[in-house]
Structure formats: structure tokens, C-alpha cells
Amino acid sequence: MTSTLSQILRPASYVYGTWHANPDGQTLVDAVYGRPVAVISSEGVDFAQALAYGRGVGGPAIRRLTFHARARALKALGTYLLERKEDYYALNLLTGATRRDGWVDIEGGIGTLLSYASMARRELPDERFLPDGKVERLGKGGTFVARHLLVPREGVAVQINAYNFPVWGMLEKLAPAFIAGMPSLVKPAPQTAYLTERVVRDIIASGLLPEGSLQLVTGEPGDLLDHLEEQDLVAFTGSAATAQKLKVHPTIVARNVGFNTEADSLNASVLGLTVRPGDPEFALFVREVAREMTGKAGQKCTAIRRAIVPRGRVEEVVAALRQELSKVTLGDPARDDVRMGALVSTEQRERVQRTLDALKAETSVVIGGEARDLLGGSRERGAFLDPTLLLCESPLTARGPHELEAFGPVATLLPYGTLEEAAQLARMGRGSLAGSIVTHDRAEATELVLGMASTHGRLLVLNRENAGENTGHGSPLPQLKHGGPGRAGGGEELGGLAGVRHHMNKVAVQADPTTLAAITREYVPGAEVREDVVHPFRKSFDEIGVGDSLLTHRRTVTEADIVNFAGLTGDHFYAHVDEIGAREGLFGKRVAHGYFLISAAAGQFVSPAPGPVLANYGLENLRFVEPVGIGDTIRTRLTCKRKIRKDLRPGETRPTGVVEWHAEITNQRDELVATYDILTLVERARDGADA
Missing domain, CATH: 3.40.309.10 (Aldehyde Dehydrogenase; Chain A, domain 2)
Incomplete structure (x- = not known):
């Protein structure tokens, strides 16, 4: 076997929904024997139309999907491309790279698709926007709050790639852009564009991504940058000298187009x-x-x-x-x-x-x-x-x-x-x-x-x-x-979800708690709640709604509670069991264990009989706010904060979702003494996506 072809390749551009080929153009030779292997050209491509197509067709189609739907599409695409990897390895040899070198490029690139698919399903909500950070309380009375949201930019991610990684270079930019909700226009370096084009042909043929999600220009970029708009982004990989020239392109400067550089470095x-x-x-x-x-x-x-x-x-x-x-x-x-x-x-x-x-x-x-x-x-x-x-x-x-x-x-x-x-x-x-x-x-x-x-x-x-x-x-x-900083370009790619956030606009939304909860689809402390005669733990994942709430009965904490909890756990910290030491300590009296409060709260809100709630999935954001002493009375409000639908894994037959509950424990003076979030695994109805 030698790294040669039986016929010359003619890689085409894929723009505004069609393949655009040109019989004449730049002739490329293979790196090993110097024989002609491909002819490429972008002559006749209307770059303004390509960008408009991405903004008008690709962008809206991707943004109609949730993060999880986009992730499922990427996962399916990664599997699809892996089945065709030998075709890519054959072309890889023409670039002068060994199969081992090609593994990093080809399977490394496909692996990046799969990694982003997994990260998105695991760390992002099943929504089309991303609440970012915590809710900020802006007024003393709690009626004025704010939160940051991340939403997709409504432009095109123009991705200019280097010749050395024709597959990974494309897929490592495509993955976070697609998860974020932006269409990509890929401009590979001419020397290895035929390998990039082969992968794009399979992506388009798969039909797994919405039309307009991905466009490809195999030849020179022409006047592409002249048609950029404020919502577009440019990601460039290559030499620092070329990056410096592109950064000061008049359109990029005048319209403040986002520009990310990953430059060669020493x-x-x-x-x-x-x-x-x-x-x-x-x-x-x-x-x-x-x-x-x-x-x-x-x-x-x-x-x-x-x-x-x-x-x-x-x-x-x-x-x-x-x-x-x-x-x-x-x-x-x-x-x-x-x-x-x-x-x-x-x-x-x-x-x-x-x-x-x-x-x-x-x-x-x-x-x-x-x-x-x-x-x-x-x-x-x-x-x-x-x-x-x-x-x-x-x-x-x-x-x-x-x-x-x-x-x-x-x-x-x-x-x-x-x-x-x-x-x-x-x-x-x-x-x-x-x-x-x-x-x-x-x-x-x-x-x-x-x-x-x-x-x-x-x-x-x-x-x-x-x-x-x-x-x-x-x-x-x-x-x-x-x-990396300085010579390396000062840009950032990948970085887990940081690569996704780069393609989104961050907006601060200020409102009252109930309105903010309606917008973000997450419960906000202070927002209106819904109480039902049906205990929330008796509802399936599909029946629970954000804002569903339960206010429990009261319980007075006794000395016996503290002593028994100390004996059960072995936690004999002086603040709980030593009358003299506690009186001289921080609180001036004996107080209940913090974990006793959580346990007591669970006893208040848990519905003990078998039902749709299958397991406690975790506890997050725990804060103890005020001490609870002997004779204090506590009760708990449990409110559905958000819902996370889980896909069935191989071998699983029971559809589930995660419900995140916000718990607030208060005392007899309605003072907050502890707050935390509980994750429960809840059974849900089977739907078509699980079939």
C-alpha cells in the first residue's frame, strides 16, 4: 500500500444548502510523492449569501432545539463518523501523516464531539437558554431580584482552521458552537481541505444536524470577512502573524465582531x-x-x-x-x-x-x-x-x-x-x-x-x-x-462548557421573583408557590411542576433529640452536649447538630410509602444560617426548583428524571435557619425519545 490516489479529488464547498464545485482551481499534491491529489476552488461562492443562509436558516433551526436535543444529535453524529473513519485514514496518508498521527486528528476530533455531547447532557438544562450564577437579591424586601442568562448569539461562527488538523480542528470548534446554538461556516486551510471536505460530506449526508448548521468553503475566503455582522464570531487557528492581520480587518473592528485566536507558540x-x-x-x-x-x-x-x-x-x-x-x-x-x-x-x-x-x-x-x-x-x-x-x-x-x-x-x-x-x-x-x-x-x-x-x-x-x-x-x-496569552493569541477554546459560553450572549435580567422564575423556569426564593392536596412526592416527574411546594408541620427540638443524635452518630461536639462549654462558646447555649436539622426536615417532608420518587440523588448548596437551640420549633418548606430529564442508558428500562427541590428550614420566628437543594430521582413516563 502507498499513500496515493487512483484519481484526482475535486473537493467542493457546501454553501446555502448546495454543493458548489469548480473544475478549475489550485492543484494540491500529496506530501509524500509530490503527485497531484486534488483541485480546490471557491470561485463563484457568494459569501454574503452563505452568511445570510447560516443566520436565517441554520441558526433558527438549531435554536429551536434544547441543549439536550443538540447533544443527542452530536452523539449520533459522532457514532456515525466513527463507522466511516477508515475512509478518513486513507486520505490522512496523503497529508504526510502516519496512522498514529491521524488517530489524534480523526478519532480525537470525533471524540471531542462525543465529549461535548456528554457534557451538555450532564451539565446543562434541557432548555434553550442557560441560567448563569445565583439569583441576586437587589432589594431589602426581596421583591426585586436579578439573574444572568446565557442565550445563543444569532449569527454565524466563522471558523478558520489550520492545515495540520483537518478533522479535529473543525470538530473541536463545531461541537461547542452547535451545543450553544450557533451555526458554523468552516474554512479549512487549502493544503488538507480535501480531508475536511470528506468528513463534511458524511455529516451532510447523515441528516443528523439541521440544515444550515454547517457550511464549508474549501478554497480562498474571498470577501467573507467583509460581510460579518455584530452577532457573528470568528475563531482562527494558525500563525500569530496572520491572526494579527485578521484581527484588524475593518469590518471586525467596526462591528466589534468577536474574534478568538489560537496561534502557534514557542x-x-x-x-x-x-x-x-x-x-x-x-x-x-x-x-x-x-x-x-x-x-x-x-x-x-x-x-x-x-x-x-x-x-x-x-x-x-x-x-x-x-x-x-x-x-x-x-x-x-x-x-x-x-x-x-x-x-x-x-x-x-x-x-x-x-x-x-x-x-x-x-x-x-x-x-x-x-x-x-x-x-x-x-x-x-x-x-x-x-x-x-x-x-x-x-x-x-x-x-x-x-x-x-x-x-x-x-x-x-x-x-x-x-x-x-x-x-x-x-x-x-x-x-x-x-x-x-x-x-x-x-x-x-x-x-x-x-x-x-x-x-x-x-x-x-x-x-x-x-x-x-x-x-x-x-x-x-x-x-x-x-x-494561551500573548503570542499564543489570548484566546480560549474548549475548556468544557467555557467553549459553549463563548458562543452565547450574557444578559442580566431584573424582575420580581415570580416573574424571574417564570422566565428562567427555575424556582426563585420569594416567588409564588403552588400547594396541592397531593403530596409532591406522590407525583411523577411529568406531573411535578416548577413551583410545586409543601409546607410541613412543626417540630420542637428537645434535649432528647440532641442527646440521641449524638449517641447515634458519635458526634459529641461540645456545642451540642457540654452545657458549660456551650455556654462559654460562640452561641452561648447548647444547639442542635446541623445534620440533625436536615434529618428532622427529611422526616417532615418525606412521603414514606413506595411511589414515583425512587432515590435521593444528592444534596447541594447547604448553608446553616442561624443556630437552633433546645425548645426552638422548626418547619420546612420544600419547593420544586427545576427538573432535569434523563435519557435512558443502554440496559435501562425505567425512564427517570432528576427533580431539584429547594428546602428552607425556619424557626418559630420565621427566621431562616438552614437552606439547601435536594436532588431526587423520579420516575417519568416513557416517550418517543426513549424508544
Whole structure:
């Protein structure tokens, strides 16, 4: 098998509901043999119409869905794409990437879809908007309150992606945008656009996303940015220089269009002062640097460009890296015996070579410089470049290693003397997406983390404890921020739900409690409640309504209650059982255990007979406000705060939902003594979505 095609591909754009192809355009060649593989063009695409289509067709269709419905669509799409992954792996080889490199791009991208689907169902309400933060009480009487809401922007998320991750780069932006309720217009880099287009074809063919949710432009962007409006967003991944030009586009500036940048950066990995060559951490550092130099042929925005090592360990690190890099075979990535493929194009190879030549003004080559034998592929027409390690003897005064990025299999060793120097060298990159610290010394790790944190978006502390589970220096994760300050662009992607919130507008809503509860569909303390002769615990999930409430009977707390609870739990804290100590303590008297109050409240509001309430699912936001002493009388108001429908999991047959109840315990003077939220698992009726 070789990484070639039987016919030239003609990837099309998908805009305003149709596939738009052009027989003429830019010819792309494969990175391994230099043979023509595709012709791309966006000639004839009406970019104003494409944006209007996204705003007028895609946006409204997505916003009609709840967060959970969007999540179910993404989950189904992820499963659908996984079934077709071998088609993507075949095209991946043409980009110069090995199958292992492709796994990060292809299955990593699909995994991001599935991660966001799971996060949305787990952490977001089954609504089309997101209440954010707590209710703010604005008046003494409690009749004027406020809360922030997040709603989808009514524009298009324009996503301009880099060539190195044609699948993950698209899907990691599409997932949070879709969950938030925004349609995407994807503009991949030309060099690998044919792989992005293949995935988009399957997404469109699946019919799993509403029409207009996703549009694709495979060629040049033309006047796309000229037609942006205030509700649109732009997310850019690529070089810092290009990002700077796009940020000041007249339309983006005039209309204050949101712009998020994830730019290439001079990421660093620091080997701790305490690490010795025989330590597990030494081997981990060497393997990580070698892997980041050669994975995707060094074409990763998170790759290690600067390896910061103790000055006394330079020779040992060089020797270990020479041995590790000698194992790396170069050639056709379709071959099983090849570990590193080519750069994406000969043009990119020449750019890297020019930067490498500039770096040599302040460094010396300690590994590389000679051409290895290729296992398939062409040195003349392919885009191969051998791994190269440089050494900068005076890193604190040099400029090149901290300013010039060779976006390929190139790294520079920077010696240091103290931990303060190491952190300073890391910061000299002026902002990085990712950094790593390899040490087993916790004090050393702490000093380096705090010294590097201000200029990094993510820091990995790697040692023998997490070696088996860590995902590596250069691996962004859906749950964590992907971005960095300064040179790295100052933007943020992913980060769990932070990536979703970025696509939404935050508005403060001020109203009376009852009106605010009606708007947010969550109970607000002080709002009107509904009391029924039917106990709320006798109602199914479908029958319970937000605002349904129960005010319990009263109970007077006795000394026997306190003594018996102390005996039952073993909690003999002096404030509860020591008359003299309690009198001299904070409250001036013996008081009931806080957890006794919660237990007593449960006895007041629980309906004991079997019914639709299946289990207590959890307790949140507990606060003890006032002490309760012997002779005080308490009662509890339990009110349905919100409802969360749960999808059936594989093997489950009993449909359920989570009901969140707001509990308030008051005393005989109607003073609040404790407040908390209870989650109960409640049976619900089966519907079509469970079939």
C-alpha cells in the first residue's frame, strides 16, 4: 500500500444548502510523492449569501432545539463518523501523516464531539437558554431580584482552521458552537481541505444536524470577512502573524465582531534540577521531547519547541535524545515500519528550512543535518525533513529561539542554572499554549508552575506517578482550556462548557421573583408557590411542576433529640452536649447538630410509602444560617426548583428524571435557619425519545 490516489479529488464547498464545485482551481499534491491529489476552488461562492443562509436558516433551526436535543444529535453524529473513519485514514496518508498521527486528528476530533455531547447532557438544562450564577437579591424586601442568562448569539461562527488538523480542528470548534446554538461556516486551510471536505460530506449526508448548521468553503475566503455582522464570531487557528492581520480587518473592528485566536507558540518543556539520568522522569522527558518533535512531523501548535534543561545535564540529554530519535524511521506513512511522515508540502518544508537557517545564527546543530534513508516517498518531490535538535549556549541573551518558530521537527535545547532562570526562559516565549514540567520533586514543581503560569494556557506536570495515564504535553483535551496569552493569541477554546459560553450572549435580567422564575423556569426564593392536596412526592416527574411546594408541620427540638443524635452518630461536639462549654462558646447555649436539622426536615417532608420518587440523588448548596437551640420549633418548606430529564442508558428500562427541590428550614420566628437543594430521582413516563 502507498499513500496515493487512483484519481484526482475535486473537493467542493457546501454553501446555502448546495454543493458548489469548480473544475478549475489550485492543484494540491500529496506530501509524500509530490503527485497531484486534488483541485480546490471557491470561485463563484457568494459569501454574503452563505452568511445570510447560516443566520436565517441554520441558526433558527438549531435554536429551536434544547441543549439536550443538540447533544443527542452530536452523539449520533459522532457514532456515525466513527463507522466511516477508515475512509478518513486513507486520505490522512496523503497529508504526510502516519496512522498514529491521524488517530489524534480523526478519532480525537470525533471524540471531542462525543465529549461535548456528554457534557451538555450532564451539565446543562434541557432548555434553550442557560441560567448563569445565583439569583441576586437587589432589594431589602426581596421583591426585586436579578439573574444572568446565557442565550445563543444569532449569527454565524466563522471558523478558520489550520492545515495540520483537518478533522479535529473543525470538530473541536463545531461541537461547542452547535451545543450553544450557533451555526458554523468552516474554512479549512487549502493544503488538507480535501480531508475536511470528506468528513463534511458524511455529516451532510447523515441528516443528523439541521440544515444550515454547517457550511464549508474549501478554497480562498474571498470577501467573507467583509460581510460579518455584530452577532457573528470568528475563531482562527494558525500563525500569530496572520491572526494579527485578521484581527484588524475593518469590518471586525467596526462591528466589534468577536474574534478568538489560537496561534502557534514557542512551547517549552522543563526538566527539573533534581532529575538524574537514571530517574523515570529523565526517560519521560526524553521520550516526550522526541515524540513532540516527530509527531505530525512537528506540525503541532502545541509541540515542544524549546527544551529547557539543567546546564549540567545537556550532554546526557543530547545523548539520550540522539538514541531516541535514531529509532524514528522516515518515509511513506502508509508503511507499517514508518514512524514519521512528511511535512504537509514542499512549500512548508522550505519555510521551516529558512527558519532553521535563521536559528543557526545563535545555535549549533547537535542532532540532525544529514539526510536519512527514506522508507518510501521522494526526497525531491516529497516534503521530508529530518528531525533536528539545536543547542543555544546563551539562552538568556539570545533572541532567535524565543522568537522564531520552525513549524516542523525542530527543537532547541536551552540550558539553565536555577529554577528562576528556567521559568524566565519559559516566559521569554511571550505566551504559550502549553508547557510541561518533568520532575518528581513537589517543591520544584510548585516553583516552576507558579513561575510559568502567567504566560501559559495549560501546564502539565509529568512524573512517574501519572506516566501511565497522562495524555502528553501536546494533547488538548475537551475539558481543558486550549489557548494561551500573548503570542499564543489570548484566546480560549474548549475548556468544557467555557467553549459553549463563548458562543452565547450574557444578559442580566431584573424582575420580581415570580416573574424571574417564570422566565428562567427555575424556582426563585420569594416567588409564588403552588400547594396541592397531593403530596409532591406522590407525583411523577411529568406531573411535578416548577413551583410545586409543601409546607410541613412543626417540630420542637428537645434535649432528647440532641442527646440521641449524638449517641447515634458519635458526634459529641461540645456545642451540642457540654452545657458549660456551650455556654462559654460562640452561641452561648447548647444547639442542635446541623445534620440533625436536615434529618428532622427529611422526616417532615418525606412521603414514606413506595411511589414515583425512587432515590435521593444528592444534596447541594447547604448553608446553616442561624443556630437552633433546645425548645426552638422548626418547619420546612420544600419547593420544586427545576427538573432535569434523563435519557435512558443502554440496559435501562425505567425512564427517570432528576427533580431539584429547594428546602428552607425556619424557626418559630420565621427566621431562616438552614437552606439547601435536594436532588431526587423520579420516575417519568416513557416517550418517543426513549424508544
